[in-house]
Amino acid sequence: MPKKRVAIVGTGQTYHKSHRPDVNGQELINEAVKRALQDADLTIKDIDAVVIGNMDHFEGINYVDCWSVDGSGGIMKPVIKLTTGGTTGSTLAIGGYQLVASGFFEKVLIIGWEKNSESDTTGAITTAFDPVWDRLVFAGAISGLAAEAQAYMAKYGATEKDAARVSVRDRKHACNNPHAQLRREITIEDVLASPMLADPIHLLDVCPRTDGACAVIMANEDCAGKITAVPDWIWATANRHKYTYLGDVNWGELDSLAGASREIYAKAGIREPKKEIDVIELYQPYSFAGIIWIEDLGIAERGKGAEYIWSGATDMGGELPINPSGGVIACNPIGATGLIRCAEAALQVMGKAEARQVPDVNFAISTGFGGCMWSDMLLHGKRKPDF
């Protein structure tokens, strides 16, 4: 049992767009912070500590925790930076949970942000990998993901069309989300006809490049219920950042997500995730992941991911909607992306997801993905955890 149970009591997102030259980084951060405070009906004085993160080389700013205080509201408060690559946003959510659960702080403000327009995204991601061994051929996130897709297709026979169905789903869902960047429906034909980036990944299979920030406020059990009528309780968190070199990865399945999800199911006593989970916000940066990773989550059997997608089960109105927000394929400010998944899952539990609301959500999952095929995961619940 944690020292203090923890809930999300407010969330805020910026107007996400491919390029936001109207604001500098601090101002972008502040836009999300103000909205989260407003959502929770709190002021910055109520905040006991700030947890912030991004990926340094997208903006080229060292010591972002220090630089950002004018936007984050962190002046004369404890401010700490966490960063783990693509998983940064979910890592921040887990960090916020830990800081509140420890009893150190009552209310913590968590901020993920990125201005991806300020550098060459693929170039910056390439510097994430080993300078001696990996940088020569590695070409950013898409090249690694293409390697995964190829391995999965060779093993299980999935097709580019199967993957396209996932893009179509997420882009359709995004139309319901005012914060999504790409809010236009596409067809399977559109995906298959879009330029091939790295075989078998087409342009419309992958996430865009986005400027945006997300802020989430977590509070302990002593005050969460006073701040909001329906807090989003954090039931469990887990992560696996298994690999140091890409060549060590077990390509074709995401064993980091399998490991993290099994730990969470065991902690929360979940036996049949497909039945017990009501909605998933999956950090799914490209379409093939929508097929492969639901297998690692134990939602679909190995090799049956595509079949489950085609059944419509993961669409809005299906038995287990995935990415009602439109997900990462519709919006991807990288350092914020994992935290947006967390915020969107919270909105679902709190019943505040408006046009993208899934009815009667008792349990939601949010995930993070990044680094060397790493995964983070949080389990959100309407009921206060009984452990």
Place this chain on the structure above:
Amino acid sequence: MTAKENLVIESKGSGQPFNYAVGMYGSKFFKELRENRKLLGTKCPKCGKVYVPPRRVCGECFVEMTEFVEVGPKGIIGTFTILRYAFIDPETGEQKPVPYGYGFIRFDGADTLFQHYISIEDESKIKIGARVEPVFSEERKGNVKDILCFKIIE
């Protein structure tokens, strides 16, 4: 408030140069590659897994590896893609020439994969499981470019 003109400050050319240490394990690998066109991995004394690139710690067992074993030079494609989109190469600051074959090679005798270029002369032959061999550079300097690329054989 809206600004009439949104200004941008460019920081082109303000990169930070680095001297990355290759380490004892990598240095041994590159010396062998440069001088003898041989490829080395390290073998875990506990699980027996052979790692390329060679490194000190078996992450799975958390034990130190000291035994070097020769691997390859031939191997198979573990997985691959063909890169077709342009991006800025952070190592040079220039646009990376595309398309190129990007492969994960499993050397004979190794348990992990080694990233490198795959020659794309005939794209139809690039498949998972296809056999490949390295094309060594004539002038070798002790880095990963001492292998030019891998080409399909048989």
Place this chain on the structure above:
Amino acid sequence: MDRAAVIGVGITKIEANKVKETFADMVWEAVNKALEDAKMTIDDIDNVVTTSNDFWDGRTISCMAVGDASGARHKNVSCVEGDGTFGAFYGLSRVLSGSYGTTLVTAHSKGSESVSSLITNAAFDPIYDRSLGMDMISACAMQARAYMHRTGTTPEQMAMVSVKNHGNAMLNPLSQLPMNITVEDVLGSEMISDPLHKLDCSPVSDGCCAVIIANEKRASQYGSLPVWIKGVSFCSDSYFLGDRELSKAKSLTQAAKKAFSMAQISDPLSEIDVAEVYDAFTYQELMWLEAMGLCQDGKAGINLEKGYYGIKGKLPVNPSGGLLSGHPVIAGGLIRIAEIVKQLRGEAGAYQIAGAKKGVAHGVNGLCGQSHCVWILDQEK
């Protein structure tokens, strides 16, 4: 705060250039030293927090390099970017939350691989400050000037910090720059950025530190001597140098007050037996002592002249030799914690402070001490 303790520490030798070693090699050494010190195996570690900085490491997602070497393959793991004291704080939180019984915390950097001034220049605002060519040394020189102006601290007093710390380092086999020097040597060394001479500045260093934190139940389970964590707090000041009262460290004062209050220490000066503070520059040791309430404001230089801060003084400060004798950024603050742990266990060897029972360790983030983290450690539960 519930009870928790540091039960194992490991520090590599601090060197100017560990050219033979990768980040992972350094981490492997420090982690194994810490495990051995704690009488544990990696299986006893419930979770891992690594601490690194993408700029200093020249690599986005710098934590990726050290996952295997820190034994994180099948464990929950996270990464703090900042000084090691902040990483240790997160590691402690993960224990106090009840999620884990033990946390392994690592912090590493290799200053030898980059051009330090370019790395710290990147900490300046890209819109307003960076193109002026500012770096950590030039900014701290301005802070030193402001501090000297306000307090009357003299260049000779600052030089005495260097003399003391390099001298202490003669007793520390892990130190990079043990030196028997005089005030004249410091004042005669190259002027780097007025008023800071070369010997007023810490060197560029490579090194790594690992620390193991455990909850009360696990702390006594393995047979090492636990050192108890009584108070921890951190706080950030404003960002722009012009927004701050640069000659004072307001955020440090607040962090220290909170940490001492958690530890139920009302008179730090009489209760603290030893301090390891973040002396990246000579004047900082004096300034931080005052801001922390370990010395009357403006009097640290005079007290230093009286010998208060020597190994045999009233309040020994940086008996290990401090950062002036070896400064692996990021690891810097975690090494301060590890050094206090050694002191309170009576294991500091030639620089042991006799009878040390309570100690303070201190870390810094950002430019000119924008953000500080203060740890109060105690021999007793």
